Amino acid sequence: MRRHELTDEEWAIIAPLLPNKPRGVARVDDRRVINGILWRFRTGAPGRDVPERYGPRTTPYNRFVRWRTAGVWDRLLEAVSATYDGDIVMIDSSCARVHQHGAAIKKRATMIVAWARSRGGLTTKIHALVDAEGRPIHLALTAGQAGDAPAGRALLSRLAPGRILLADKAYQTDAIRAETAERGGFANMPPRTIRKRTVAFTRWLFRQRNHIERFFNRIKQMRGLATRCDHRPDDFLAALKLAATRIWINA
Template sequence: MRKQLRDDQWKQIEGLLPGKVGDRGRSGADNRLFVEAVLWIARTGSPWRDLPTQFGRWNSAYQRFARWSRAGVWHRVFATLGRERRFREVFIDSTIVRAHQHAAGAPQKNGAQALGRSRGGLTTKIHVVVDAIGHLIQGRLSAGQVHDVTQAQALLDGVPARCVVADKAYDAAALRQSIRDAGAKAVIPPRANRREPIRWSKAIYRHRNLVERFFCRIKHFRRIATRYDKLAERFASFVCLVGTFVCMQ
């Protein structure tokens, strides 16, 4: 079975995980094996029960993944490794993910599950902003029918960009004003029904393929390409982990 992490990749995240020497409780001697187990699940899209025995007991790995998700471990690792991003230009977009029927049915008490219904069935939308080399800066989940522009300001909050690039789905006066107020330039082509002309840089807009390529890369992981998790928190953890892994390659 191929290894999921190179040694240099493991060194980048080793000190950010619970269970290291100096932490309270038992030391996590098998942290690397556990992270590789989660990456295997993400890559193959397999049920946890099908986790190969080389990674240990499937239920122990699942319960640990759930604990780390609740504690925000995967988000903290991503946030720490993502401090050095190239913010000159950022690119914002979203992608639809088909949700498997097993993703439905979580109790309402667990909160919103970012699931929507359409003619195609259950869907979730992943909204992201990536930097000038296509690395993830921030991400959000929503139901599949939610319009892209409604999530844009939250995604860009705290992102010190000089230029924000997006497609015409983000052509909204409020968003353009928000970008200007933050001291950045909006490179967003106008919708066909817009009356007043808007100037935008086609030369900069050509690089928007970076965010499309990011989606292609994370969807190589079948647990991202199709949502199997009932809880949005767990699916978001997979997105964070895979986004971190992609940025380390």
Template sequence: MVDPGGVVCRHELTDQERELFTPLVPRAKTGRPRVEDRRVINGMVYKIRTGISWRDLPERYGPWKTVYTRFRRYALDGLFTRALQQMQARADAAGDIDWLVQIDSTIVRAHQHAAATGRKRGTLRQDEPDDHVFGRSRGGLTTKIHLACDGQGRPLAVMLTAGQRHDGVCARPLLERIRVPRSGRGRPRCRPDHVVADTAYASRGFRAYLRKRGISHTIPEKRDQQRHRRNRGRDGGRPPRFDPDIYRRRNTVERCFNQLKNSDGIATRYDKTATSYEAAVCLASFLLWARSV
């Protein structure tokens, strides 16, 4: 959105970001004229970056119901996920993706407004979890964001679970969400060159899964695993290969989380449904990619 003085307002799309995102927005062929796409998308971005209520959107973005309805429609249609994949495909075609992939997770507290979600039978979509990926712990209701990012700290795959879900259980489905489309013919690229993770992912099953797919990895061994292997003597086998220099790069995924959480709507969950919150994370991820191209 541009103010009367011709200056781009804060928390809105830049011209470059708009040129990358607007072509992906579906256009209605019939019906009455609708609010300009750029105004509505700027309203979505403003809401996610500031974390305000939909009802409190500034009037310059048009009716708040219009912005919310269109955001919800795009979320259910998977538009933000496709936009993220298009950015990844563009970078991959230019050879700009570092396939040394880091995986990790972060806990996000849910706001009390997000927790007030109706759970009537028959009212949820088939792809919406019954618990809306809310987990209950001592800190209250939480959601966990599982993230796989490339070597430059840009999201490749996003997955949401309840806050108490263990990272190791989600490692395999998270990696299977990496699907970078090819610019021409061919299947999407799904296999990293190397995976870096912390001890939460140090299970034998996950290591076996990576070896089966031909993916090298750098994951430190837990102390109890080391002790158990030593106690078995020769039968314990060799310790897994570990490169400390590569492991130092694991902070890249932490920096990626920090950039995503610069948006207040990501750092605290205000969305009542998992579909809407995941769409918000994908839109924030798209903006990270747009800054790097």
């Protein structure tokens, strides 16, 4: 077994969550195809270069897109992350450079591409809500120059009641503090120097926020995720969720 492929333990958890009612001609083995999908994102190679041992060349890509449309990758992450019942969650973001293939766009295209030119060039920003161990609960994408606070408010829609939220100064807004409080939680964020009103902040607790940095480091070990080559943002997000599912299983 190659190092990027699913182990027996991983497959035992993922297999029951996959569609199990194929119609017509029997499809290529699911585990074999998912290993092909993982190979592509682990190496950052184009879909046409996926080795034949994972089935016909087009099968991994077609299966990936079809299951993305059906919400399979979303359900995988939701299923494995639903087991978390801890008190601490964290939000943050990280930029991924956009490859020239991912930036290609037709003149009349109307699809939201979730990338833009920022200080680092063409980038996509990955926003994450993770638990106390750095395991992802929810992921979202925006253009690279987008602010963190607006996306942070969207991530809070997945915040369970009574949680302690850790975030850096980029999320230091009254709206995020108020929304966290409405959910019975506490936002532990370092105050900005321009803030006139004193807010509660625990530096010892804030030190645990390095777990979300570790999450981004683990995700970006996959070359196809460290650099975005997919033009469609939903394809890139689906790949992130597949990688995030493995992080949960192996935690």
